[in-house]
Amino acid sequence: MRHPPPLLSLWVCAALAAAALVPLTGTASAAAPACTVEYSVTGQWSGGFQGAVKVTNNGAAKDGWSLSFDFADGQKVTQGWSAKWSQSGTTVTAANEAWNGALAAGASVSAGFVGSWSGANTVPTSFELNGVTCNTDTTDPTDPPDPDPGGGAAPVLKVSGNKLVDASGATRRILGVNRSGAEFMCVQGYGIFDGPVDDAAIRAIADWKANAVRIPLNEECWLGLDNIKPEYGGANYQEAIKKLVDRVTAHGMTPILEMHWSHGQYTGNSAGCSDVHATCQKPMPDARYAPSFWSSVASTFKARPEVVLDLFNEPYPDRATSSLSEAWACWKDGGTCPGIGYEVAGMQDMVDAVRAAGATNLILAGGLAYSNDLRQWLAHKPSDPAGNLAAAWHVYNFNTCSSEACWDDQLAPVARQVPLVAGEIGENTCSHAFIDRVMKWFDDHGQSYLGWTWNTWDCSSGPSLISDYDGTPTSFGVGLRDHLKTLTG
Known part of the structure; x- marks a missing residue:
């Protein structure tokens, strides 16, 4: 999805008179809290x-x-x-x-x-x-948290034909949710996450029997560019993402890191904003920062091969040009693309950046039309020296390819050759009849999917799975929750 809900603005005022503070800590222990x-x-x-x-x-x-x-x-x-x-x-x-x-x-x-x-x-x-x-954590802030005793290590996923397999060779599917927030809160100056991402909040996702969490990222926040508040960008942002990845893997779930919003001014057809900064979905990533972003992310997580890297949320160079062949060429190779006023980083550029950093992690690449069109994905598949690349696809009830007939025609040929991950599935009806059909098709074809989104937004204005971060589902989220509990992953 491309638009989060509006956020509450707050302001700063004058000083507070001195007052006694009541500590919340209990009896001191031998090891001081962080x-x-x-x-x-x-x-x-x-x-x-x-x-x-x-x-x-x-x-x-x-x-x-x-x-x-x-x-x-x-x-x-x-x-x-x-x-x-x-x-x-x-x-x-x-x-x-x-x-x-x-x-x-x-x-x-x-x-x-x-x-x-x-x-x-x-x-x-x-x-x-x-x-x-604070108050109870005895680790240094620079150290990752200890794994949760109730969880388990997330599997390292590899491509084997058209399936994903773990280290033992067993077939795995990615079945989970998206956790939106880190793509927009930082660039809007409000924080890093929208809602809690502590252990209890992540445990609630695992309680749905999800085995994966997709985490949208902001290119400028990760890189700490000048337009981002320092407290929400650069090292602070990266550290917060690493902590969230640690919590996700501690519960045995696969973290999927994806570049959601990126730099580059686009004012053409279907433009989400006129801002050069990473404040909305752009048709393609920019060559100025995207390779550096992926080089940095890959370097950070190359020793964590269980982390999956999703190159770009929802490409739409097809909206910038009337030529489908030009759109797919832009998608793969980037450069100067018709209708896009900035230099584009193509999927091949980003695969190369990840692999040059020494990362062998599983990579996902979505197609055209906001990742809803995979018709020429196989013909334009980027070259991956690690052989660990899968196709990503998004679908909502209002997308063009939203019927079983289209899925049989356009998706099935892809799914016969490479693993297929529906990185976002959802509907704007506050019910789950549509995603029930999507999940059945993907179950029948042995492929993967993740619901949008694990945020407490109004599901009548967009797909929101929960009404509370304790995991209370909306009438839309009930469909995903109940279905995941019937599967073994």
């Missing part, structure tokens, strides 16, 4: 309250910090100070200002806010600093 957060309600009145947080960094020095926590009773932050405050759903984020970003080992920083409440004003109990759990 960070300590003290939260207090310093004043409360009918419908409103004033709060404060004090963050102590017990780990390595930080050049920037971002604290996140969740409200349990629908409270809303309305203004704040000494941090950039934002809120998405129940999740609140406080990121450093330019003047208080440096946080030395053992140092503390305080910030305050004003909020609204109704019915109850329960104090948050779980906090994360730069993606690391």
